Structures are given as C-alpha cells and as structure tokens.
Amino acid sequence: MIPAADLAALYDAADGFTVAATFGAETSQVHFRRPDINVLGDRIAADYTMRYRASTLTGLTRGSTVVIESASYKVLEVPARTASGDECVARLSKV
C-alpha cells in the first residue's frame, strides 16, 4: 500500500506529470501514456493507458468514455488494479 501523502504527491496536478481525465461529472488527475507498439507482426497501434488512483473514477468499466486533453477514449477492458491496490490501469482506444 502506498502512503496517502506519497499517493497525493504522485497525482499532484502541479508537478506536470499528470493530465486531467473526465469521466461523467468527475475529473481527476491521471498518468496518461501513449506509446506505439507493434502488433500482429506488421501493424503499429497506439497503446493508450491511463493510470489513476483507485479511489477516483470508480465507475470506469469496459466501454466507458473518458476525455483527456479534449480527445475521447473508450475503455477497452475492465481497469486492472496495480500491485499495491491503490491505483488502477485502464487500456484505452481513441474514439
């Protein structure tokens, strides 16, 4: 388990490492990653993932839509908790 103060620091909007993600009426800071990966042997696909505190965005599930930096993303599968249990990772597809 991550100490609350550390978790707060990890998602502090002021440090510039997080971006705002909006799901329904809730907006929360998330770590957003978008590397390209090679799939199927000869395809490049963006591997969008969003890591966030498990106490936020709690209703996210497969098919949910989140808005990050004015773009909409669909959640591909049920978000998975990280090893500590304090955070979740959602895989996304750009709408």
Place this chain on the structure above:
Amino acid sequence: MASIAEQIVETVRTALYNTIPAVGTRVWRAREDALERNECPAIVIASTGETVDIAEADAEVDACVLTVEVAIHVAGGEASPWETVADAVVVSAHGLIRAATYPGTAGPPQRVARSWSAVSGDASPGICVLVYRFDYWSTTADLSVAA
C-alpha cells in the same frame, strides 16, 4: 520482361488499386513495413510460394502453381466488429481478383484459404488474409513467356 508470376501479382495489384472506395490507393505489394490505424483499411499483396512441375515429355513447358496472399488490414473501432469491417473489403476484393485476366492461366484463381487475426488495442487492429492459387504455364526456357 517480367516473369509470369510477377505479371500475375502485378495484375492483382492493378485490379485492387483505387477500385475499392473504402481502400482507395492504400494497396501495396510486399510491404514489410508496419501499417497504422490511419492507413486502414488497406490491402497488402504478397507472393508466398510457387511449385513447378514438368508439363510435357520434352520438358519445354512448366506447370506452375503460384500462391498469393491478399491481406486486408482494418481498424474496426467500436461501431462494428473488425471482422464485419474487413468482410466488406473482402467481398469487393475477391470479386475484382476473380474478374481480372491473368497471363498464362486458363481461368480465374482459386481462393484456397482465409484467416482472421486480431488483438485487443486501439481501434481493434485486425487482418483478414485471403489466399489464392494461380495455376499457369510458362516455357521452361523463359519465365516471362506463357505456354
């Protein structure tokens, strides 16, 4: 002059190039570089093998079987299953391939297989591959001359 095999594959490319509205000019031959979402739907054509038998006792004619793969790349998204998106292109492509005229052949190619491959990911990356068999005859001495 190109070999009959090369002429056949190029005929496939010509038949598909800019003739399927959804695909347009995104038709490539032997493209080994990865495609990305914004290039889909797209078609990649590749020769994958050829077998040759002596067709006559004097060994002057070769009976050849050329195998060509036509890969349809799609990014399905959420609106439709990627297989459905691919199928619309598959139907169009198959009709065009069968309707073309090929050197050295007695008739249109036979489709001998189809496969589907996909992974979870941005816009549902998927590939449907059609495999065609072209039976043709060429002279033993010159691969570019039909027999």
